[in-house]
Amino acid sequence: MNKPIILMPAPSPGGGGMETRRLNTKYLLETLGYSVKTFIFQSSDSRSRGKYFQGDDAVKVFEDCRNKKLLCNEFVSWVCQQNADALITFNSKIAQMAFPLIPDSVLKVSVLNSTHYPGFYNSFYYINSCDILLYNTEAMRSQWQNIASFLGFVLLKEEVFVVDASTRLDTFKPIVNDGVIRVAFVGRFENTHKNIEFIPRLVKELDARKIDYQFNIIGDGPDEALLKNLKNNDKVIFHGYLSDEKRDDIFRTQDVLILPSRSEGFCLVLVEAALLRVMPIANDLPHLKEMLGDNVISVTVEDLSGWVSVIEKLYKNPSVLRRMQLDAQSYARKKFTNKESLSLQYARILNSRNKIRKTFSQRLLSEAFGLLMKAPDSLRWRFVKLFYEKI
Incomplete structure (x- = not known):
């Protein structure tokens, strides 16, 4: 046949x-x-x-x-x-x-x-x-x-x-308990939909709250100029556009993913984050909650203080963060893989x-x-x- x-x-x-x-x-x-x-x-x-x-x-x-x-x-x-x-x-x-x-x-x-x-x-x-x-x-x-x-x-x-990227990795890199929360943005530098102008505002508030963080930014795009002032911040690392393997090697060491997009279709990076035990924090778009249920933290981008408070809470409660990451990974594996x-x-x-x-x-x-x-x-x-x- x-x-x-x-x-x-x-x-x-x-x-x-x-x-x-x-x-x-x-x-x-x-x-x-x-x-x-x-x-x-x-x-x-x-x-x-x-x-x-x-x-x-x-x-x-x-x-x-x-x-x-x-x-x-x-x-x-x-x-x-x-x-x-x-x-x-x-x-x-x-x-x-x-x-x-x-x-x-x-x-x-x-x-x-x-x-x-x-x-x-x-x-x-x-x-x-x-x-x-x-x-x-x-x-x-x-x-x-x-x-x-x-x-x-x-x-x-x-x-x-969704291919579970964690299955092609030998091991997860050990969590470094050094009092630093690792935050990631993975995506196209485009402002109309991805709302990347939100990132410098978030970084400024993290500094104001004296949260010890490392911010890894993976991607490129036409609106990169909106992020140029962050290149003088030694807590922010720009990785540029990476292959899936190189991206995941960095991604799997992160604590949280931020997704401030004003519009998204099927947001694949949200699922990929959960599969790699990275806790997603996203703009309050209803279909993102539909995708991951309670395993995505939803905060409207109009509430910048709310975003910082969520990151601060996870920063101060690493055991809570680890439990949420494992729950998100388990849910994503059952639903998408x-x-x-x-x-x-x-x-x-x-x-x-x-x-x-x-x-x-x-x-x-x-x-x-x-x-x-x-x-x-x-x-x-x-x-x-x-x-x-x-x-």
């Missing part, structure tokens, strides 16, 4: 939560016996980040260009040649742009990543030609269920699989093909929506923003 063929974007060298999710999903699918073929739309930015794809014949590379229509047609031609059973896009705009041109024999699956605007726009792109939309939090399901009923695609829960139970969702996805039947009104709405997707960008953006605000 031939293995089902699944096409999906290759995990790119740019890193980030969505990229790691692609890597984890590819690993799980291959472990389960699926034939996975990957592709990438390679921009100048992804070329600059890596050697990752150089000489890798297993990845189909499409050189990104200004003529998106030409690029889309090239992609569709390749998809047709693969005799694929399914295409999973993971928010790849070009791949979703190709949805209407791809034969019905290929199951078209899109993965939601964010309930927030403008990240919402990528998920919305040509969603009328999608067969299945995967969500991973209740907030995403409630936001998209009406759209699904109008346009006739299927909403399915995605149980996200069980390959056997999580594999069942992919069988459900592939078996959903026979259930996809659009009504006449859904077909009409889908066609109208498709025409809108061909409108000028400015008009399309305005419509999507209006739609987002109303739902």
Whole structure:
């Protein structure tokens, strides 16, 4: 019996939560016996980040260009040649742009990543030609269920699989009981969503409270200038962009992770922190609590004093911190790392093909929506923003 063929974007060298999710999903699918073929739309930015794809014949590379229509047609031609059973896009705009041109024999699956605007726009792109939309939090399901009923695609829960990094480490480095609390930020230096301007304010308050800390910052990005004053602080260490292995080698020695983001999709670093026994402290976003329950400390970023008080409490009560870290690790392992139970969702996805039947009104709405997707960008953006605000 031939293995089902699944096409999906290759995990790119740019890193980030969505990229790691692609890597984890590819690993799980291959472990389960699926034939996975990957592709990438390679921009100048992804070329600059890596050697990752150089000489890798297993990845189909499409050189990104200004003529998106030409690029889309090239992609569709390749998809047709693969005799694929399914295409999973993971928010790849070009791949979703190709949805209407791809034969019905290929199951078209899109993965939601964010309930927030403008990240919402990528998920919305040509969603009328999608067969299945995967969500991973209740907030995403409630936001998209009406759209699904109008346009006739299927909403399915995605149980996200995460590779447990702690299993590839020989041992956890010994906890150093030196009266110092180790705080980490891991992510992109981007302010609109990641809210990195919060970090200097937090550091200033930690100093004011005379808390003995070490702050490890891992990442890079366009808004690094917002952190420049911290480079004169000998308690703050900048590590830059690191490979997963080097990142985890530092990450596993930390006490807490801070996540001051104003918006997040599936926040992979939150789960990775818990798996490595690093206690997450995050902005009070409801779906983050849904992910880890009581194993994430939620404090609104409007309450800076509250953040400092939480860190101070953990600093003064290391035994409480250790217990919380172990509880978080145990919870994350049970929920996110069980390959056997999580594999069942992919069988459900592939078996959903026979259930996809659009009504006449859904077909009409889908066609109208498709025409809108061909409108000028400015008009399309305005419509999507209006739609987002109303739902």
